[in-house]
Amino acid sequence: MPIKNQAIITRGACVTDHLVELEGIEKRYGRFKAVNGVSMAVKPGEIFGFLGPNGAGKTTVIRILLDILQPDRGRRQVLGAESALSVGDRIGYLPEERGLYKAMTPVNAITYFARLKGMKAAHAKERARELLERYGLSAVADKPIKTFSKGMAQKVQVLSCVAHDPEVVILDEPFSGLDPVNQQVLEELICALRDAGRTVIFSTHVMQHAERLCDRVIMIGRGETRFLGTVDEARARLPRRLRLTTDSTASALPALPGLEKVAEADGHATYETRLAAQQSVQQILKQCLDSGVDLSGFTVIEPTLHDVFVDLVGEDARQARTAA
Numbered sequence: 575m576p577i578k579n580q581a582i583i584t585r586g587a588c589v590t591d592h593l594v595e596l597e598g599i600e601k602r603y604g605r606f607k608a609v610n611g612v613s614m615a616v617k618p619g620e621i622f623g624f625l626g627p628n629g630a631g632k633t634t635v636i637r638i639l640l641d642i643l644q645p646d647r648g649r650r651q652v653l654g655a656e657s658a659l660s661v662g663d664r665i666g667y668l669p670e671e672r673g674l675y676k677a678m679t680p681v682n683a684i685t686y687f688a689r690l691k692g693m694k695a696a697h698a699k700e701r702a703r704e705l706l707e708r709y710g711l712s713a714v715a716d717k718p719i720k721t722f723s724k725g726m727a728q729k730v731q732v733l734s735c736v737a738h739d740p741e742v743v744i745l746d747e748p749f750s751g752l753d754p755v756n757q758q759v760l761e762e763l764i765c766a767l768r769d770a771g772r773t774v775i776f777s778t779h780v781m782q783h784a785e786r787l788c789d790r791v792i793m794i795g796r797g798e799t800r801f802l803g804t805v806d807e808a809r810a811r812l813p814r815r816l817r818l819t820t821d822s823t824a825s826a827l828p829a830l831p832g833l834e835k836v837a838e839a840d841g842h843a844t845y846e847t848r849l850a851a852q853q854s855v856q857q858i859l860k861q862c863l864d865s866g867v868d869l870s871g872f873t874v875i876e877p878t879l880h881d882v883f884v885d886l887v888g889e890d891a892r893q894a895r896t897a898a
């Protein structure tokens with residue numbers, strides 16, 4: 575299938591190398607401001623993560639992007655168009671609310687959605703069978719969806735939104751409801767889309783998926799951007815930590831930044847300290863040995879995207895829960 579992505583899109587007099595752009599998006603529901611000044615841009619071929627706790631505004635922003643909702647303020651463009659509706663055949667969208675015609679078979683459902691996006695019937699059916707085979711559903715390809723588990727039906731819905739080979743794929747919480755094996759299958763599908771030159775945007779609050787898949791992420795908390803950048807840039811926001819295991823007492827340890835006991839078992843205690851950006855681990859170990867500390871182990875802990883999420887939007891999540 576030909577790759578339709580254009581590296582550079584001309585929009586009126588303006589040239590942009592972004593497939594998707596949002597600028598200063600604001601949205602109120604009544605008096606409640608759900609989105610407050612979100613700006614972001616997605617480049618061709620990127621996997622881009624929309625991250626945030628429940629109620630952060632992810633679905634609202636995605637719906638604004640797709641012209642399903644109107645913003646109160648701000649500008650958007652998708653594939654060079656001001657309205658995603660005018661380039662709908664080049665977009666694949668998995669909405670947060672799942673829904674398929676239960677009496678249909680997966681082959682017919684995928685064929686139906688591909689035809690709505692402009693594919694010829696025979697080609698759409700061939701593509702449906704090929705996808706079902708590739709993603710482990712060929713044995714049930716001709717069974718009614720009403721006999722499927724929730725996860726199987728969700729896989730069919732994901733395949734329905736990529737069957738027409740869209741340039742941009744937008745998936746709202748695609749991993750929710752899938753077991754670990756099918757989460758892995760979905761990760762493979764997202765990587766296959768990226769390898770074929772497609773652009774994928776997905777929302778999630780499970781950081782491990784974003785950490786493994788995303789080139790860049792936006793973290794939203796209570797409608798506001800808390801972070802925008804690469805996964806490495808996100809992780810670099812937090813210090814590495816050094817974990818030390820010893821049977822010496824805490825008072826024997828040298829004064830280390832943020833030192834705290836994190837575990838105790840069989841006469842050994844484990845402590846953690848923060849490492850400064852360029853600080854050498856050897857230097858701290860030497861300090862310990864010079865102080866007569868009997869170390870039985872040490873580990874350097876790199877911050878994860880989950881740690882950054884908790885640090886940046888954990889408070890937003892707690893406040894949203896209190897307000898609910």
Ligand SMILES: Nc1ncnc2c1ncn2[C@@H]1O[C@H](COP(=O)(O)OP(=O)(O)OP(=O)(O)O)[C@@H](O)[C@H]1O
Binds near residue numbers: 606608626634779
């Ligand atoms: N139609 C609506 N009317 C009033 N408030 C709404 C409406 N839709 C969403 N909201 C509120 O706007 C905020 C953002 O909702 P949104 O669904 O965009 O968040 P989200 O990040 O996708 O959340 P989740 O991860 O739970 O799906 C929430 O506080 C939600 O209650």
